[in-house]
Amino acid sequence: MSYLSPFAAPDPGERLSSEQLVEVLRAAGEPTRLRILVLLEQGDLTVKDLTEILGQSQPRISRHLKLLTEAGLVDRFPEGAWVYYRLADTVASVTLASVIRSLVDQRDARVLRDRERLEQVKTARSERAAAYFARNAHAWDEIRSLHAADGLVEAAILEAVGPAPFDAYLDLGTGTGRLIELLDGRWARALGIDLSQTMLAVARAHLDRARISGAQVRLGDIYALDLPRDSFDLVTLHQVLHFLDDPARAIRETARVLRPGGRVVIVDFAPHGLEFLREEHAHRRLGFGHGEITRFLEQAGLAVEAIRDIPAPQDGQLTVTLWLARDPRIAIASHASRREVVA
Structure with a gap:
């Protein structure tokens, strides 16, 4: 089986041998497995989700998932006690799922029932996410009130990224998953990484609710990303580094997965003396x-x-700083070395 690296566009020139194609078709050629492929094209699901949808x-x-995984059509990603399944980034998986979607009658009673139950699963996710936010809203509201409005920060991010579309x-x-939503329409494929299973559940519900397609979220270690070198055109770290013991190490790992000419946007707090954020909200820096x-x-x-400061609403509160950097392996003679500081 010919596998693609994560977020690598399928090479239309790649082909399977006749034996490999028979293996793939044999794995997919069963009613339940066809239904699973159709469902996974619409997002990540667990075994529990699929048992509820398929009955x-x-x-x-x-x-069924084991056979699809062995055939290279589906990938599995453990998150603590849960395992999420998604379509694999292979030529066979991407092509076959597209063909199935185009050939299946969307008015078929079984397809309609699967879609309705999938929406019920997504609604349950959304309700759990809303409950989590309700329990923790007071803590987030306390921090949010100390710095510039989210709209100002997000506008600065959009300006730094610019309107031009990019791939990964x-x-x-x-x-x-808010930044994935914010930048939707600029990226072709997006991946969100987080160390919190709870936050990943929130992100999935958020992206489902926003009808964001082409995006995935998964559990991962920011210090040791399970991703190949030179994979992404843009990487963001929004209010992340102040939670880390070793921010420099995280930035080095970010640089490793950045493509030549790719960009990094870091958003974090300027130096401050609000010690309670360390004591009550786990800020390391x-x-x-x-x-x-x-x-x-x-x-x-x-x-x-570029470096841009977004001032605090009042004296003694938090200034937010945005850094924009680029991998200089392309266009070294351009303005990549120019540094612009905007107070």
């Missing part, structure tokens, strides 16, 4: 100066293009 037992669903986007510490993050970026081989 079959857990052992039977697991068996990686959001590290994705949280609710009380902000970063311009020079500190610039040094980390340059040590990782990246060129800083």
